[in-house]
Amino acid sequence: MAANAAPASDAANPRIEIMIEGEGANGAVVLELFADVAPKHVEQITALAAEGQYDNVVFHRVIDGFMAQTGDVQFGKLGGDMRMAGRGGSDRADLPAEFSEIPFDAGIVGMARSQSPDSANSQFFIMFDAGHFLNGDYTVVGKVVDGMDVVNAIKRGTGGNGAVIGQPDVMKTVRVKEAPAE
Template sequence: MYKTAVVLSLLAGPALATGLEIEIAGEANGTVKIDLYEDVAPGHVEQITALAAEGAYDGVVFHRVIEGFMAQTGDVQFGKLDGGDMSRAGMGGSARPDLKAEFSDEKFLRGVVGMARAQNPNSANSQFFIMFDAGEFLNGQYTVVGKVTEGMEIVDAIKRGNGPNGAVIGQPDVMTKVTVTE
């Protein structure tokens, strides 16, 4: 009985997914496709795909966007465009537990997707970022979860933030719909 339940759980769960399709609106408009690295960061991929399948990422803004570096999103607690607390966007996560770091030899290059975290390496939860350019200083310090395969021109058009923190002022760009793909 237990084996059957495990097999059914694996077949039904989002962990078998291989990617995300993200619809973005704002200064950037279009679809971004991401290949997720289940073999590199299985725990992080499971968490991201579960949140996406639940619709948790729908309506979440890009709250931190730094020219030449990255665009960060995924705060499902405070980062919702409608009903969120934009003054706290970037400070929240999900109701799911934080994740143990899954560092790898994957490099932070243009288009790579990584998990955001606090100072504790084991504090990633729901937030992630997409690299505009290489960021070697992140290698081995943050978990790589995937790479943009289509729509990098959409990522490049995301509204930039201000100052060293990259906080977006005014109307931020938003992930209107995030879908798990196979």
């Protein structure tokens, strides 16, 4: 695999389908997860999706020209206290970093974390544009393979931290999909 690109699609990689609803985005987004690049992170995301834990989780941090962050299954559920969204994770253990040479380009999915590289849990972000300053410091877990137009329509937040004011867009359902046939 070239150090300057995401891997080509692989039928062995799991995919998740996210149905997004909101003021900004409405539609399906399909993510291919890189099981060979970040196996522990992919296992955690697919398990949480299979359990329905990502359903009704909002995009709580959305920065125009950068990324949309979601996945706080603890505090980020629609109807909850949005001031807490982004501070939680899941009831599963935090994950050790699985850094790679895949650059953070538009459509790449990365794992959100705190200051510790080994603190990713359930939250992830989807890149709107390149953010190469993240390269080698955050785990790349996958890429958008369908629905980037929906991602680009996600309601933007305000200020430096990208907090979404009012009603944020939401991952209505998140489902693990069967791998595509070759």
